[in-house]
Amino acid sequence: MSVANRFLSNATNRIDAKGRVSVPSVFRSVLARTATEELYVYQDFVFPAISVAGPEVLDRFERMIGLQDPFSPEANKMSLLIHGGGVFMKLDGEGRLMMTDFIRDFTGITDRVTFAGRGDHFQLWEPSAFETMQQQARKERMRGTPPPA
Amino acid sequence: MSVANRFLSNATNRIDAKGRVSVPSVFRSVLARTATEELYVYQDFVFPAISVAGPEVLDRFERMIGLQDPFSPEANKMSLLIHGGGVFMKLDGEGRLMMTDFIRDFTGITDRVTFAGRGDHFQLWEPSAFETMQQQARKERMRGTPPPA
DNA sequence: TGGGCCTATATGGGCGTCAATGGGAAATGG
DNA sequence: CCATTTCCCATTGACGCCCATATAGGCCCA
Numbered sequence: 001m002s003v004a005n006r007f008l009s010n011a012t013n014r015i016d017a018k019g020r021v022s023v024p025s026v027f028r029s030v031l032a033r034t035a036t037e038e039l040y041v042y043q044d045f046v047f048p049a050i051s052v053a054g055p056e057v058l059d060r061f062e063r064m065i066g067l068q069d070p071f072s073p074e075a076n077k078m079s080l081l082i083h084g085g086g087v088f089m090k091l092d093g094e095g096r097l098m099m100t101d102f103i104r105d106f107t108g109i110t111d112r113v114t115f116a117g118r119g120d121h122f123q124l125w126e127p128s129a130f131e132t133m134q135q136q137a138r139k140e141r142m143r144g145t146p147p148p149a
Numbered sequence: 150m151s152v153a154n155r156f157l158s159n160a161t162n163r164i165d166a167k168g169r170v171s172v173p174s175v176f177r178s179v180l181a182r183t184a185t186e187e188l189y190v191y192q193d194f195v196f197p198a199i200s201v202a203g204p205e206v207l208d209r210f211e212r213m214i215g216l217q218d219p220f221s222p223e224a225n226k227m228s229l230l231i232h233g234g235g236v237f238m239k240l241d242g243e244g245r246l247m248m249t250d251f252i253r254d255f256t257g258i259t260d261r262v263t264f265a266g267r268g269d270h271f272q273l274w275e276p277s278a279f280e281t282m283q284q285q286a287r288k289e290r291m292r293g294t295p296p297p298a
Numbered sequence: 299t300g301g302g303c304c305t306a307t308a309t310g311g312g313c314g315t316c317a318a319t320g321g322g323a324a325a326t327g328g
Numbered sequence: 329c330c331a332t333t334t335c336c337c338a339t340t341g342a343c344g345c346c347c348a349t350a351t352a353g354g355c356c357c358a
Binding site for chain 4: 018092093098
Binding site: 096 | 318
């Protein structure tokens, strides 16, 4: 992947009176370069965060399910997450995203959103939850893993 | 690595009214010699400092993640640090770097920045924090480490 | 070796463009 | 018909790109 086509960094933006929030311009640039109009927005499997990616991520998830027995509990649970826990959305003309209850209930987001790059996608976090989780990750990292050379 | 292509020494520069600060010329020379235009700027894992390196450092981090189960909490937390805690930046025409909130909030930097060479990368510190950390490092240094041959 | 010149570094600021945000009004749909 | 949502347009502050200036340090020459 090109250097520039990765979602990096974090930024916190305000939600306006109509429930809209501007997606940071660095992230919009990546979406533009990869010609991504439709956004697959899903409840993250690990964190209390909403993940935003292109439709190809949903395709990948569905292929993973396809490899399993369709009647197995695992395949059913996975479908429940990626289909029931996901939705397609679009940005408005100014590059803003609507903060629906689907997003708010899962994240605890109220009036501000922290956008966090994750390489091939980005996430929406309740600001203090993001702060807390990042600090915890940093703490745990000092155990066992060698620091960067 | 060539003798000259290492980041050495430290210097403190002023931040101007627009939030810009000149990267010391010795560091810019190293970047020029290694043909590094895009800078991978990330929140350090150990210190309250910002680390600045070439894109190859991000590549190395991503390879470490690639070895793990993508759905594991460990891999996700690591991505939270290297993707969510990192950003690509460029110097302006005069070799200055913009001190964004991404940098200020993490380091406590307000009006001055201490640049510290770290061999294959350099760091941005709040001056007094650097002072303190360096003194402490001197005191605790090399306990258990054999002297150089 | 001392002095002066000269270039590069660090820093300041103008100005145009774009991003983030706010709000009105039309369109949608339940 | 009312409550949202969508589509515009406006505002303000931040940022990128450009040029200006002072000073320190290097360099040359006497």
